[in-house]
Structures are given as structure tokens and as C-alpha cells.
Amino acid sequence: MTPTNSRQRSAGDEAAPRIGVYVCHCGLNIAQSVNCPQVAESASTANDVVLSKDITYACSEPGQQEIKQDIIDNQLNRVVIASCSPRLHEPTFKQMVQDAGLNPYMMEMANLREQCSWVHMNDIENATRKAETLVDMAVSRVRHLDPLTEETLPLIKKTLVIGGGIAGIQAALDLADCGYDVTLVEKQPSIGGMMARLDKTFPTMDCSI
Amino acid sequence: MTDAGRHPRIKLLTLSEVVDVKGYVGNFDVKIIKKAKYVDETACTSCGDCATVCPVVRPDEFNMGLASRKAIYSPFPQAVPSSYLININECLGHNPAVCSKCVDACDKKCINFHMSDEEITEQVGSIIVATGLEPYDPTELDEYGYTRFENVLTSLEFERLVNAGGPSKGSLIRPTDRKKPKSVGFIQCVGSRSLRKGEQYCSNICCMNTIKSTLVLKEHYPDMEVKVFYIDIRAFGKGFEDLYTRSRRLGVKYIRGLPGSLEETAENTMRVAVENSATGKLEFHELDMLVLALGVKPAPSTQRLQEIMGLQLTPDGFYLEAHPKLQPVDAATRGIFYAGCAEGPKDIKESVTQASAAAVRAVRLMHKGEISSEPITSEIIAEKCKACGKCAEVCPYNAISVDVKNKKPAEVNSAACAGCGTCAAECHFDAIIMNHYTDQQILGQVDAMLTTEPETKILVFACNWCSYAGADYAGVSRLQYPANAHLVRVMCSGRVDEKFIWEGFRGGAPVVLVSGCHIGDCHYIDANHWTEKRVAKLHKKMVRLGIRPERLQLEWISAAEGIRFADKMKDMEALRKSVSAEEIADTIELLTKL
Numbered sequence: 001m002t003p004t005n006s007r008q009r010s011a012g013d014e015a016a017p018r019i020g021v022y023v024c025h026c027g028l029n030i031a032q033s034v035n036c037p038q039v040a041e042s043a044s045t046a047n048d049v050v051l052s053k054d055i056t057y058a059c060s061e062p063g064q065q066e067i068k069q070d071i072i073d074n075q076l077n078r079v080v081i082a083s084c085s086p087r088l089h090e091p092t093f094k095q096m097v098q099d100a101g102l103n104p105y106m107m108e109m110a111n112l113r114e115q116c117s118w119v120h121m122n123d124i125e126n127a128t129r130k131a132e133t134l135v136d137m138a139v140s141r142v143r144h145l146d147p148l149t150e151e152t153l154p155l156i157k158k159t160l161v162i163g164g165g166i167a168g169i170q171a172a173l174d175l176a177d178c179g180y181d182v183t184l185v186e187k188q189p190s191i192g193g194m195m196a197r198l199d200k201t202f203p204t205m206d207c208s209i
Numbered sequence: 210m211t212d213a214g215r216h217p218r219i220k221l222l223t224l225s226e227v228v229d230v231k232g233y234v235g236n237f238d239v240k241i242i243k244k245a246k247y248v249d250e251t252a253c254t255s256c257g258d259c260a261t262v263c264p265v266v267r268p269d270e271f272n273m274g275l276a277s278r279k280a281i282y283s284p285f286p287q288a289v290p291s292s293y294l295i296n297i298n299e300c301l302g303h304n305p306a307v308c309s310k311c312v313d314a315c316d317k318k319c320i321n322f323h324m325s326d327e328e329i330t331e332q333v334g335s336i337i338v339a340t341g342l343e344p345y346d347p348t349e350l351d352e353y354g355y356t357r358f359e360n361v362l363t364s365l366e367f368e369r370l371v372n373a374g375g376p377s378k379g380s381l382i383r384p385t386d387r388k389k390p391k392s393v394g395f396i397q398c399v400g401s402r403s404l405r406k407g408e409q410y411c412s413n414i415c416c417m418n419t420i421k422s423t424l425v426l427k428e429h430y431p432d433m434e435v436k437v438f439y440i441d442i443r444a445f446g447k448g449f450e451d452l453y454t455r456s457r458r459l460g461v462k463y464i465r466g467l468p469g470s471l472e473e474t475a476e477n478t479m480r481v482a483v484e485n486s487a488t489g490k491l492e493f494h495e496l497d498m499l500v501l502a503l504g505v506k507p508a509p510s511t512q513r514l515q516e517i518m519g520l521q522l523t524p525d526g527f528y529l530e531a532h533p534k535l536q537p538v539d540a541a542t543r544g545i546f547y548a549g550c551a552e553g554p555k556d557i558k559e560s561v562t563q564a565s566a567a568a569v570r571a572v573r574l575m576h577k578g579e580i581s582s583e584p585i586t587s588e589i590i591a592e593k594c595k596a597c598g599k600c601a602e603v604c605p606y607n608a609i610s611v612d613v614k615n616k617k618p619a620e621v622n623s624a625a626c627a628g629c630g631t632c633a634a635e636c637h638f639d640a641i642i643m644n645h646y647t648d649q650q651i652l653g654q655v656d657a658m659l660t661t662e663p664e665t666k667i668l669v670f671a672c673n674w675c676s677y678a679g680a681d682y683a684g685v686s687r688l689q690y691p692a693n694a695h696l697v698r699v700m701c702s703g704r705v706d707e708k709f710i711w712e713g714f715r716g717g718a719p720v721v722l723v724s725g726c727h728i729g730d731c732h733y734i735d736a737n738h739w740t741e742k743r744v745a746k747l748h749k750k751m752v753r754l755g756i757r758p759e760r761l762q763l764e765w766i767s768a769a770e771g772i773r774f775a776d777k778m779k780d781m782e783a784l785r786k787s788v789s790a791e792e793i794a795d796t797i798e799l800l801t802k803l
Contacts, residue, residue, distance in 0.1 A: 087673075119684050119775070149584060150581040151582050156333055169213045186222070194550075203447065
């Protein structure tokens with residue numbers, strides 16, 4: 001049974017936006033080319049922003065604790081984390097806001113490290129201005145976010161391994177020994193790959209087969 | 210090997226290739242072609258009677274052509290599955306009966322010329338890509354004389370000659386006179402670490418492989434003179450330095466410098482000219498045999514599989530992992546993992562480690578028996594839908610069904626929807642909500658960006674998987690570019706709606722860039738084809754309206770192309786400077802009136 005066109009947005013959360021903004025220093029990774037307190041100060045004037053501050057390491061345990069406490073104390077319902085790339089820490093911060101009672105999709109990141117401080121290293125003035133704009137963009141986006149719920153789908157407990165060399169064989173055996181069915185596909189008439197051709201192998205100097 | 214062959218949970222498909230992969234994490238549909246072996250694998254006992262009578266003699270690939278096999282053959286004695294097969298292109302043929310000697314010789318009657326290729330479909334939850342490597346082909350490096358001199362061998366040919374199961378039963382002989390060489394030289398970095406020919410990267414295994422070979426030689430022939438020509442010896446792994454020290458203690462000479470030229474003497478020995486960079490002197494060495502330590506290249510099938518599965522490659526041609534440190538065995542596509550040399554050159558220990566890691570990553574994904582999918586999928590607003598069918602046409606996953614005849618609103622199968630957002634971008638009636646990337650959310654970002662001094666800014670739409678990742682890669686590499694480029698992240702460039710672009714220009718943006726995965730590499734099968742069409746259409750409209758079409762740019766930037774991203778930002782800045790304040794004002798006026 002495949003789900004069709006389900007309304008994934010849950011009810012509620014119609015309350016007025018109360019946004020919290022956190023500008024992460026990432027030690028000096030961001031702070032050396034972006035004036036983080038200034039960025040936080042600038043964001044605090046935006047509509048719906050209840051709280052805006054800079055923070056040394058947003059992803060650290062104390063950093064996350066501080067944000068979670070703020071969410072509860074200030075009844076924040078949307079959060080902007082201006083730090084590294086969402087490709088790195090988006091799952092971390094989604095989990096964090098969820099722990100604080102928010103829907104994980106009510107969080108947005110502004111990429112101040114990979115796409116700002118690291119690529120405009122000797123230009124503090126312009127990097128800071130860009131950081132301010134990136135945070136403004138994230139605030140604007142987070143204001144329009146809707147809570148979403150993940151869907152659970154069935155999964156086939158079976159793996160395809162492409163290539164029957166030493167890596168493919170090892171992966172197939174490990175999976176099979178864990179109780180998973182494996183289909184091992186090899187282009188050649190026999191498995192074994194390159195390693196089957198070798199006599200002694202380093203560092204143990206023993207036979208390969 | 211044999212464990213894998215007899216494990217009840219492992220289905221072995223040899224002489225087989227994956228030809229198509231559809232579906233998504235947890236539910237992949239895989240099409241495999243199993244080529245005919247013309248011998249019944251399950252019945253064959255590998256007695257070899259068939260090969261004895263076969264009249265066709267061919268070079269044996271397993272032994273790098275140093276031995277011969279028949280047209281019906283077993284790949285090698287320990288092969289798994291342990292069965293003979295016929296190379297039908299070499300076989301003299303059976304119908305009409307030209308030969309068929311093997312059929313007569315086989316007691317078990319397991320040879321069947323009517324066998325044909327089989328198409329097998331498998332449904333799996335995860336995929337491990339372990340396609341391995343291809344050794345570098347040294348024929349283009351003429352200075353080492355591989356094609357000219359018989360006593361110049363590759364490291365793989367050498368492996369077969371010193372292997373007890375090899376063509377010479379493990380005794381090292383020279384190809385020209387079948388005699389034991391008195392001296393052997395190894396040339397390192399053949400096809401590696403070169404800006405000229407071959408590859409630029411270090412192939413990782415060749416130093417240790419050569420050291421191992423020198424130890425094998427010294428063990429069997431203590432008096433043999435063994436020399437190694439090298440740039441650097443990279444013995445960085447556990448126990449590696451010990452082997453290197455042992456090799457030197459046993460008298461192997463390490464000469465720092467790669468040979469410049471090679472000539473053959475009357476006795477078929479090699480005269481090697483080399484500048485020893487440790488002494489700064491030109492040296493000549495006479496050696497009975499030379500071994501080329503071949504570099505490692507990605508397997509030839511890498512690119513084809515990359516296209517089938519929508520994976521990414523590094524500029525070197527190996528598969529690109531999701532994160533080089535934190536997700537070293539994951540592909541960017543959820544549910545696909547890498548093991549072994551498919552991801553980069555590595556030795557056996559590392560391959561085994563990575564394979565076990567990949568297996569555990571797959572178990573971690575599958576053990577619950579269900580999978581949670583991101584709710585980043587599209588939704589139809591039935592009241593607005595005109596049942597035109599456009600969304601169903603553009604959906605790469607056939608996840609949308611529309612009854613055009615009866616004008617019934619479209620429906621999205623959210624399990625099949627991967628969330629590219631192309632449907633929402635193509636819908637003329639604003640009847641599709643792309644969850645988490647709604648029009649309102651994206652337009653909000655564009656507006657916020659252009660609130661102050663829009664004329665100084667560059668608006669960039671970047672797809673999550675390639676271009677946004679490419680921008681991150683530029684960051685990780687600390688590549689500097691102008692500080693006025695601002696990225697709006699979308700899952701796919703297919704999501705970039707016409708109205709986002711117009712909103713940008715109306716808001717005063719001098720230039721706009723749409724960037725996505727290269728054609729053929731799209732994370733959503735082929736959604737970026739629609740991006741390409743849409744941008745072409747926009748360019749035409751811009752011309753009609755009197756807006757310079759160059760102000761809207763389209764660029765394909767992969768996750769590995771940090772340099773390309775940074776360069777494009779510099780180009781965009783030059784382009785931005787060419788747009789005058791009047792031009793921007795005219796555009797704003799023009800678009801506001803529309």
C-alpha cells in the first residue's frame with residue numbers, strides 16, 4: 001500500500017512566529033573573518049526575532065543546551081542557526097530542536113562557514129555584510145516554514161553487492177552473517193577479483209586466496 | 210572466496226552485469242544480465258575433460274596472457290563457482306556441428322549450446338558498490354619499452370610468474386630465454402604521480418607491493434641483485450616500515466630517481482639510465498629483467514554504473530563519498546555505499562576494513578525493516594489543479610498520476626516522490642506545493658537578499674547535491690571568491706521556477722545564476738533537463754522583453770568542482786559589473802508593469 005497525497009503538514013503551530021537566531025563562531029573558523037556579535041545584533045532587529053545572539057560552538061553540548069533552554073524559556077517556535085553547511089550539521093540541529101519540543105522542520109541554517117568565512121578570508125567587512133544578508137534570508141525562510149512529519153515506508157532487507165573482489169566478498173559475508181540476504185554480482189566468471197591473482201600479500205606475507 | 214560461494218544467504222551471479230537500477234532507498238529495483246556460460250554451473254564438477262579435447266587455444270587472461278587456455282575453460286583452479294565456461298566468440302561452434310568435441314567428452318552432460326543470457330530482476334533495500342580497479346596500461350609510456358622489450362614486465366605479470374599456481378609454477382624466468390634472471394629492477398610510479406602521462410594521484414599500493422616482491426625474490430634467490438627506482442617510498446601503514454627495513458637489510462638497493470631511458474643489450478638485458486637524485490649523478494644499471502609498478506585506475510565500469518545510479522565521481526574518476534571524513538563509505542544517494550578501490554586506490558587491509566564498514570552502514574539502514582522518508586515531497590492543491598498533465602509529464606519518478614480525459618486532479622504517490630520539485634516549477638496554475646521548498650519560502654529568501662543594495666549582489670540558485678556541495682567544497686578548499694554571491698539552496702535545479710528568476714530581476718538583481726548537477730549526473734534522474742529547457746525559454750522571453758539574456762546564467766557544477774564554482778563566481782562578478790544602474794532600473798520598471 002503506497003501512501004498517496006497525504007497531508008503531511010500537521011495541524012497546530014499556527015501561532016505567531018517567535019524566532020531565535022544563533023550566530024556561531026565555530027571557534028575562529030567563522031569568527032576570524034565575520035564579526036559574529038555584529039551579525040547577531042543586526043538580526044535582532046528583524047521582524048518576529050525574539051532572541052538573537054552569538055555563540056562559540058552551536059554544535060557543542062553546552063551550545064545545544066543553551067539553545068534548547070532558550071527555546072523553552074522564550075517559547076521560540078522557529079530557530080535559525082547561522083554556522084556551518086547544513087550538509088554537515090543539519091541533522092544535529094534538527095534533533096536538537098526536536099528535543100526542545102519543536103518540529104524538526106522548523107529550523108533553518110545559514111551557511112556562514114563553507115560559503116562565507118572560509119571563502120572571503122581577508123575581507124571582514126564584506127564577509128560580515130554577506131553574513132548579515134544570509135541570516136536575513138534564513139530568517140525570512142524560517143518565518144514561512146511549516147511543521148512536517150516524516151513518513152515510514154517498508155524496506156526490503158536485502159543487499160546488492162556489485163563486484164566480487166576482496167571488498168565485495170567481505171561486505172557480502174559480513175551482511176550474510178548478520179542474517180541479510182545478499183546478491184553478489186560479478187562481471188568475470190569467478191569471484192576473487194585482483195586479489196586472487198596475487199601470491200603473497202603485504203604486510204603479513206601470506207597467501208591471498 | 211569459498212565461504213562466499215557456499216553461504217546460504219549469498220546468491221552468487223557471476224559473468225553478470227547490473228544494467229539498470231530504479232527506485233529509492235529501501236526499495237531498489239535492479240536489473241541484472243547474467244550471461245550464458247553454456248555450461249551448467251550446478252552440474253559441472255570441473256573435471257576438465259572438455260578442455261582436454263577443445264582444439265581452440267587462447268591466451269589466459271587470469272595469467273596476464275603468460276599461459277594459454279582453451280575456449281572452454283575454468284578461470285583459475287580455485288575459481289568460485291567452480292565451473293567451466295565457454296567463450297562463445299572463440300568456440301568453433303556447435304550448430305551446424307563444426308566441432309562439439311566437448312559435448313561428447315562431458316560425462317555429466319552439462320554443456321548446453323542453447324543456453325542464452327538471462328535477465329534477472331532483484332529487489333533490494335541497499336546497494337554496496339565494490340567495482341574495484343583497473344591497472345594502468347603502460348603501453349603509452351614508450352620510454353620504459355614495455356611494448357618493445359620482452360623482459361620488461363608489469364607488476365601483475367611478475368605476480369603471476371612468482372606465484373606457485375602461475376604459468377611457471379612459481380619460478381621466476383625471463384620471457385626471452387626462460388632462464389632465471391640474475392638481476393631484477395623495479396620502476397615505481399608507472400602511471401601515478403605524473404603530470405605528463407598517466408594519473409596525478411599516488412596509487413597507494415605500489416610501493417608496498419614492490420617491497421613485498423623484493424622480499425619474495427630475496428627469500429627464493431638470496432643472491433639475486435634487486436634494485437628499485439623510486440621517487441619516494443611511502444611505507445606509512447602499520448608494519449610497513451618494518452618490511453621496507455627488512456628489504457634493505459637483505460641487500461635490495463633503492464635508487465632515488467626514475468629512469469630516463471632504456472635500451473636492450475645483445476643479451477636481452479636492459480641498460481637503464483637514471484639520474485640518482487640522492488647523489489646528483491647519472492648512473493647506468495644493467496638488469497636482466499625490469500618490472501613496472503603499475504598504478505591503479507578506477508574499473509572501466511565505474512562511469513556506466515555512475516550514470517545508472519546517479520552517483521558522483523571525483524576528477525580522478527573514482528566514486529565520490531558523501532563526506533571525506535565523516536561519511537567515507539556512504540554515497541550521497543541514501544542506501545548506496547562504497548567499498549574497496551571503487552572509492553580510491555587502497556590495499557587489501559583497507560579494502561576489507563571499508564567493506565565491513567559499508568556492510569555495517571547497510572545493516573544500520575535496514576535493521577528496523579522500515580525506513581523513514583523525508584517529508585520533502587510535493588502535494589497537489591486539488592481545487593487549483595486543472596488536470597493538464599504537465600506535472601506527470603515532467604516527474605522523473607512517474608510519481609504523479611493525472612486523469613487528463615476526465616479532468617480529475619493530479620495525485621502524488623508520496624512514496625515514489627523524491628522531492629526534486631520540478632512539478633511545482635512547471636505547474637502553470639500554482640497548484641503544487643513543494644513541501645519545505647515552497648514558493649513562499651524561496652521567494653522570501655530572494656526578497657530578503659535584495660532588500661538592501663540589490664545592485665551589488667549576485668543571486669545564485671544551487672541544487673543541494675552538486676552545486677551547493679560544490680560551493681561547500683570551495684569553502685573546504687579555502688578558494689576565495691567575491692563576497693557578494695548569495696546562495697539559495699533548492700533540492701534540485703528543476704525546482705527553480707520561472708517566477709523566482711523574475712522576482713530576482715524585479716527586485717533589482719543585476720545577474721542571476723542557476724546551477725545544478727551536470728546533465729547525466731542529476732540526482733533526480735533527469736530533472737535538470739527541465740532546468741535546461743526552462744532557462745532556454747527564459748532567455749527567449751528576456752530577448753523579447755529587451756532584457757540582456759546573459760544576465761541569467763546556467764552552469765553545471767558538480768560536488769567535486771570547488772574550483773569551477775569559485776571561477777564561476779568570479780565570472781558572475783565581472784558580468785555583474787557590466788550591468789549598469791540604468792539597465793537594472795529599466796528592468797525593474799519593465800517587470801513591475803507586467
